Amino acid sequence: MLNKIISEDNIQSAKKLINKADKIVIFSHRSPDGDAIGSSLGLYHFLNELGKQVNVIVPNDYPVFLNWMPDCDQILVDENNRELAKETVEAADLIFCLDFNGKKRVGTMEPLLDVSPVKKIMIDHHPDPESFCDITISHPEISSTSELIFRFICRMGDFELITKACAECIYAGMMTDTCAFTLNSNSPAIYYIISQLLEKDIDKDDIYAKTFNRNTENKMRFNGFVLLKRMKVLKRYKTAVITLSTDDIIKFGVQKGDTEGIVNLPMSIEDVTLSALFREEKDVIRISLRSKGFFPSNKIAKDIFGGGGHLNASGGEFHGSLDDAVAAFTKALPDYERLLT
Numbered sequence: 001m002l003n004k005i006i007s008e009d010n011i012q013s014a015k016k017l018i019n020k021a022d023k024i025v026i027f028s029h030r031s032p033d034g035d036a037i038g039s040s041l042g043l044y045h046f047l048n049e050l051g052k053q054v055n056v057i058v059p060n061d062y063p064v065f066l067n068w069m070p071d072c073d074q075i076l077v078d079e080n081n082r083e084l085a086k087e088t089v090e091a092a093d094l095i096f097c098l099d100f101n102g103k104k105r106v107g108t109m110e111p112l113l114d115v116s117p118v119k120k121i122m123i124d125h126h127p128d129p130e131s132f133c134d135i136t137i138s139h140p141e142i143s144s145t146s147e148l149i150f151r152f153i154c155r156m157g158d159f160e161l162i163t164k165a166c167a168e169c170i171y172a173g174m175m176t177d178t179c180a181f182t183l184n185s186n187s188p189a190i191y192y193i194i195s196q197l198l199e200k201d202i203d204k205d206d207i208y209a210k211t212f213n214r215n216t217e218n219k220m221r222f223n224g225f226v227l228l229k230r231m232k233v234l235k236r237y238k239t240a241v242i243t244l245s246t247d248d249i250i251k252f253g254v255q256k257g258d259t260e261g262i263v264n265l266p267m268s269i270e271d272v273t274l275s276a277l278f279r280e281e282k283d284v285i286r287i288s289l290r291s292k293g294f295f296p297s298n299k300i301a302k303d304i305f306g307g308g309g310h311l312n313a314s315g316g317e318f319h320g321s322l323d324d325a326v327a328a329f330t331k332a333l334p335d336y337e338r339l340l341t
């Protein structure tokens, strides 16, 4: 049996709102990852079983390695169809906000959230949620929003309504946010939940392969190039820095999703505690940070780049040149030296 972590008040209030709603919209964050898409589609399949009309909306496209998820082709991408996204949100009776804790994280969709008069329910696991929802189900101690969706559905009394498709999406979200159960994944409840998802006939080995074994030859060679030419290891600070210019990305013809896992590569170096990826985009530098143990990567993300995230996985952005972004980061490293070593 699972311990109850979501409060009974929140479950009952959410249940009332769901019962009253016909059209439900699920929002998730910009640059949606496996947990954003897994939790959103997991909830989508469940609400469909309840007979609701459901739409998942994200600000920009999800990476191709998630394109096997059941009904992912139903996801509305705001950037590709702003008019339809606006109309869909305007028609909604209820909005779920999944896997994000602040309105800024939905980028171009923030005005849609702001003007919508309907009730909003947040289900998320990032620390320090902002209070823009009527019900805030926030559990930073849980390693994925997808796990929270499983718990939410069970607490609604609806385990029976979890279909195989729903279970696949939930499993994929739990798997991706824990790096295939190698980070933040010591809670026995995770493995109880997996056993319950297996009862729904999911093939977890196939889900792993469909998600992670998706490299092209070109992508593998790009990884090699990046490690050889674009990674610097700052031994004193146990920090690896990778810079990717738009020229690099164009030269190798890699897609945005191809740069996803690169920040994780230096984490297998024994003496690296912090890994930072700086990726040049059209008008912004995006920063991804990963750390080991108790080192708060999200504090660096917030202090230097106005971003946020989890202790061990966070990000932010910088307006300026790639060199200036890296300089701002390396200049600040001595302030964190005590924590890094």
Ligand code: 5GP
Pocket (backbone or CB within 6 Å): 031, 033, 105, 263, 287, 288, 289, 306, 307, 308, 309, 310, 313, 314, 315, 316, 317
């Ligand atoms: P990734 O490096 O995979 O893009 O992001 C890792 C984590 O950092 C995610 O949990 C994401 O929510 C968070 N994150 C990434 N970029 C930002 C940002 O610009 N602002 C905030 N607040 N969080 C971010």
Ligand code: MN
Pocket (backbone or CB within 6 Å): 035, 036, 099, 125, 143, 144, 145, 177
């Ligand atoms: Mn997540």
